[in-house]
Amino acid sequence: MTTLLKVNNLKTHFFTHTGVVKAVDGVSFHIDESEIVAVVGESGCGKSVSQLSIMQLVSTPPGKIVDGTVEFEGRDILRLDPKGKEMRGIRGGKISMIFQEPMTSLNPLLTIHRQLTEAMEVHLDLDRSQIHDRAIELLDMVGISDTDKRIHDYPHQFSGGMRQRIMIAMALSCNPRIIIADEPTTALDVTTQAQLLELMSDLVSKFKASLIIVTHNLGIVARYARRIYVMYAGRVIESGTAKEIFGSPKHPYTRGLLNCVPRLDTKDETRLVPIAGSIPNLVNMKPNCAFYSRCQHRVEECKREYWPVLRHITGLHHVSCHAC
Ligand SMILES: Nc1ncnc2c1ncn2[C@@H]1O[C@H](COP(=O)(O)OP(=O)(O)OP(=O)(O)O)[C@@H](O)[C@H]1O
């Protein structure tokens, strides 16, 4: 498979008056052509900042990409001017993003037609009527009915699930190579979540795009993602195929995440076990394993002042843990 995007040793830090927040601290991952991968982890572990860094959308200051590369189409796109033409062509054109809460991404004062056609006018070489037809076609594809009329409505005239469908249409509108969906269904009920994930996976395969799903819920990606990266405190602590991660999770944190997910194939009396404690403050972190204080399998070595390297197990499976 051909690698489409390769993130290497990415470090994005926030320089605040209380200290340096190492939100992303040496993260590497890649996505192949027509692949769906998931980035999973608890709130605050650096999922969004890592994805925003790819798009050069981290607010600077206080944020700064201090190290790393993002290889896309044969070059390091972190070296491009964030406001320059090339980066603007990539952002929204070749790589598009769907955010958690569509109301913050959709402009309440503009019709769906205006918002859906805007990016196409910038990125595609089509005339107005072709763009209009494409907008209608996209809305049809994401399951909005009565599109001729509804396209002239405003965001508040749609339900949360429909708004997220519109966001999917917008993300696909310029034929992107990659879509980054950052918690695209978190604010929605479980049935709508499942429908939208199904829709996204169908459409990315139709458009031959790749999809990065960012989520804190390992359960929802099981069906769709080919590979999974588990993040903790700004780093990837385990990665592998969905089969490897679900079939033989190694890191105590990954196992903890899986224990929090309801499963249909276990006995009724099996209880969900939350992970004790909370994610550490990322300001001025110590260099030892950040999961140490919450880990029930810790060994003497975990106290030592170095982070466990991400080591290969079998196949595509890697884990960063002294104890497993
Ligand atoms: N502008 C900022 N200034 C300071 N710290 C920030 C800023 N933006 C993010 N951070 C910090 O970076 C860390 C990672 O944040 P990020 O948004 O990537 O988390 P996340 O994994 O996406 O969480 P969630 O699941 O809640 O969306 C957090 O500790 C957060 O507080």
Ligand SMILES: [Mg+2]
């Ligand atoms: Mg986030």
